[in-house]
Amino acid sequence: MDDTLIETVKQWNITSSLPLQVGDFKLTAEQHMVQGHGKDKEYLIFLYTNDDNGWTVRGTINPETNELFVRTDIGMLEFALIEFITENFESFRNMVESRLPELIRTYYVDREENFSVLLKDKGITTVDWDDFLPESYAGFRRLIRPNDAVRIINGSYMILAYYDGATRSGLSLMYNILRDDFFAERRIHNFPNLVHDFDSSDLKLLKKALQERLLPVLDSIAADLKAAE
Structure with a gap:
């Protein structure tokens, strides 16, 4: 895992850069490693959570490749939003700040749009x-x-x-x-x-x-x- 990348991520003022709520999705900045099957699974950057249905949209880093992802979990399916996958943090941050809130709204809140x-x-x-x-x-x-x-x-x-x-x-x-x-x-x-x-x-x-x-x-x-x- 790239320590420089982690330190850069920690400087990102997420709660000031992203809306605290999109529909029923509430934002938390949770920057820590997530374990799975006894090994590092992903580094969590931020998390939007819908407490009613349990759906989440989260920003993560793959600890093996240092790629940055936005992943969606709607219960019956979890997947990455391919348009956000990148190895460049600045590109990731710009895409997340400019596009993710509206994507959450149209994909998971006002879905008919x-x-x-x-x-x-x-x-x-x-x-x-x-x-x-x-x-x-x-x-x-x-x-x-x-x-x-x-x-x-x-x-x-x-x-x-x-x-x-x-x-x-x-x-x-x-x-x-x-x-x-x-x-x-x-x-x-x-x-x-x-x-x-x-x-x-x-x-x-x-x-x-x-x-x-x-x-x-x-x-x-x-x-x-x-x-x-």
Whole structure:
């Protein structure tokens, strides 16, 4: 780990350079090494946290490469925002200060501003999903619904997520605008597996599959969690 880089980072007055709150995301400057599996995982620079749903957006340094990242964790998925990856601290700081607050707002707060034409044309955001998608079920809380889809990676939106933060388990449903298809993933203690009950490219078929298969799939995840205890 580059000690000079760490010292430079410590001189960054983060709480004066970034808004203290963006929507429900609150900023803290937490500059310390994070351990994982008995070794240095990442050096944390700052953290935006949504206390309601547990989502975070954080600035980090890779201790092996000294690359700087902004990483997003929305429960069912964690990923790096590729536009912020750099080895140059000044570039990183300038990008974070000029672009990150607005990105958090449009990606994770006022999400409809980030809906693509393809997502809108598919009709996903106009269905009355609340008629048959419960807010919670079998210990899982609905964190994302299709009307408030979240842009993720590889041309996809996460359009539905049921999640239990305590066990890091749940179900997510994605729509890839490039392939025009729906696909789902379940996680047990953060270990992923694809779920094929909702594979489709037809919105009407997806709606029918969710009406028929959502609760049984969530029951199955809950049963697997209990078996793993």
